[in-house]
Amino acid sequence: MIRVVLPEHLRTLAQVNKEVQVDVAGVPTQRAVLDALEARYPVLLGTIRDAQTQERRKFIRFFACEDDLSHELPDTPLPEEVVRGDEPFFIIGAMAGG
Amino acid sequence: MSGVRVLVGTRKGAFILTADGKRDKWDISGPLFEGWEIYHMKGSPVNPDRIFASQSTGWFGQLIQRSDDGGKTWTPVGNQFVYDGVTGTHQWYDGTPHPWEFARVWHLEPSLRDPDTVLAGVEDAALFKSVDGGENWAEVSGLRKHDTGSAWQPGAGGMCLHTIIESPEDPDRLFVAISSAGAFRTDDGGKHWRPINSGLHSEGIPDPNAEVGHCVHRIAIHPSRPDVVYMQKHWDVMRSDNAGDSWHEVSGNLPSDFGFTIDVHAHEPETVYVVPITSDSVHFPPEGKLRVYRSTTGGDEWEPLTKGLPQGNCYVDVLRDSMAVDRLDSCGIYFGTTGGQVYASADAGDSWKAIVRDLPAVLSVEVQTLA
Numbered sequence: 001m002i003r004v005v006l007p008e009h010l011r012t013l014a015q016v017n018k019e020v021q022v023d024v025a026g027v028p029t030q031r032a033v034l035d036a037l038e039a040r041y042p043v044l045l046g047t048i049r050d051a052q053t054q055e056r057r058k059f060i061r062f063f064a065c066e067d068d069l070s071h072e073l074p075d076t077p078l079p080e081e082v083v084r085g086d087e088p089f090f091i092i093g094a095m096a097g098g
Numbered sequence: 099m100s101g102v103r104v105l106v107g108t109r110k111g112a113f114i115l116t117a118d119g120k121r122d123k124w125d126i127s128g129p130l131f132e133g134w135e136i137y138h139m140k141g142s143p144v145n146p147d148r149i150f151a152s153q154s155t156g157w158f159g160q161l162i163q164r165s166d167d168g169g170k171t172w173t174p175v176g177n178q179f180v181y182d183g184v185t186g187t188h189q190w191y192d193g194t195p196h197p198w199e200f201a202r203v204w205h206l207e208p209s210l211r212d213p214d215t216v217l218a219g220v221e222d223a224a225l226f227k228s229v230d231g232g233e234n235w236a237e238v239s240g241l242r243k244h245d246t247g248s249a250w251q252p253g254a255g256g257m258c259l260h261t262i263i264e265s266p267e268d269p270d271r272l273f274v275a276i277s278s279a280g281a282f283r284t285d286d287g288g289k290h291w292r293p294i295n296s297g298l299h300s301e302g303i304p305d306p307n308a309e310v311g312h313c314v315h316r317i318a319i320h321p322s323r324p325d326v327v328y329m330q331k332h333w334d335v336m337r338s339d340n341a342g343d344s345w346h347e348v349s350g351n352l353p354s355d356f357g358f359t360i361d362v363h364a365h366e367p368e369t370v371y372v373v374p375i376t377s378d379s380v381h382f383p384p385e386g387k388l389r390v391y392r393s394t395t396g397g398d399e400w401e402p403l404t405k406g407l408p409q410g411n412c413y414v415d416v417l418r419d420s421m422a423v424d425r426l427d428s429c430g431i432y433f434g435t436t437g438g439q440v441y442a443s444a445d446a447g448d449s450w451k452a453i454v455r456d457l458p459a460v461l462s463v464e465v466q467t468l469a
Contacts, residue, residue, distance in 0.1 A: 007157075008133075009133060009134065009155070009157070009158055010158065013158075013161070013174065043161075043174045045177070045178075046159050046160070046161075046177050046178065047158040047159055047161070048158075050159075051177075051178055052178075052180060057157065057158065057159060059156055059157040060157065060158075093157045093158070094157065096156075
């Protein structure tokens with residue numbers, strides 16, 4: 001069970017609270033978590049990564065265990081703490097404004 | 099009793115304003131989709147309870163929302179806008195080839211004939227169609243694959259397909275307008291398109307009379323005379339009497355012929371409305387006076403409409419999709435501003451009042467006339 005924290009707008013879209021949990025078959029990776037998340041909440045399709053290319057949207061970041069995982073390859077295994085459920089996988093909307 | 103429902107898209111959500119036929123007291127609901135840019139909302143002419151909304155942000159991309167109960171509840175529908183076949187390139191700002199990239203849906207045009215059919219105009223410029231209430235989208239790719247497509251180039255606002263008009267007389271005839279490629283028409287349901295820009299003159303492009311490359315800001319027709327097309331171009335207000343085959347200028351005595359929006363009275367095909375803006379580099383009304391100009395002669399002769407509008411220190415803009423008319427006996431005119439006001443006139447423009455103030459910047463206004 002992977003814990004995922006969504007940004008506010010995506011929580012509103014998916015009609016969920018701050019943290020959701022998804023089951024991931026096999027080795028948990030970014031791709032596997034996003035696949036599971038989109039399967040459970042189809043409204044999120046295309047909002048985190050491009051639905052065709054699967055590239056992360058440019059103003060989205062992935063954090064976990066106080067590290068920025070945004071530039072990891074999609075099939076890189078997630079940190080053990082995330083896999084064990086000790087730490088959540090954060091999906092972040094980049095800060096902007098003025 | 100009859101009434102109106104005004105659909106307002108803003109930079110930070112959507113609002114629905116409703117009133118009875120007197121259009122005196124307004125109920126304001128919203129924000130819907132708060133925090134998201136709502137480029138456009140429009141209801142089906144066949145089923146007014148069905149409304150489509152284009153919801154997007156730079157962070158999370160594009161969604162399409164649909165309501166089947168007049169805007170009370172909403173359901174996300176399909177948001178996959180995939181260009182057909184080999185994507186190809188258009189010209190970038192520096193003149194180099196640039197691949198078509200989907201950015202957002204600027205305009206949604208529900209069919210005049212079928213509540214499940216809706217067209218979407220997108221950036222980078224292309225036309226998409228859904229025949230299942232917005233669940234699935236397919237490109238009407240004959241437009242983008244026109245011979246001139248590779249030469250289209252974005253303006254400062256992006257290369258957007260922002261206006262779609264379905265002919266009330268002929269379901270196979272569509273007009274679209276693209277910034278800054280120009281206006282196009284199909285007479286066979288979208289298979290083939292041709293530029294309809296003859297007579298346009300634009301000083302800002304290498305050949306001022308080119309076949310394409312004109313920055314058309316909006317076009318409008320009256321349903322009873324669909325061959326008469328009015329245009330607010332970047333500069334110049336234009337008119338065509340032959341469905342866009344040729345155009346002539348009708349800017350006449352306007353204080354500025356730069357502007358974004360244009361619309362036609364519901365019952366008088368020769369009565370046209372524009373909101374002059376100072377220039378392409380000064381996007382607010384001339385002299386800080388917010389004036390709608392009305393022509394009852396199909397252009398050329400214009401009168402300022404000022405009663406109830408601020409006549410000093412007003413520095414808002416009125417964007418291309420931000421004006422609409424209702425179809426009540428005394429035609430109502432509505433427009434929104436980047437300052438967050440929505441102004442309404444229940445007497446064809448003679449007098450105005452702000453029916454709401456202090457919204458986020460208004461991107462679009464549409465009106466539904468309810469039985």
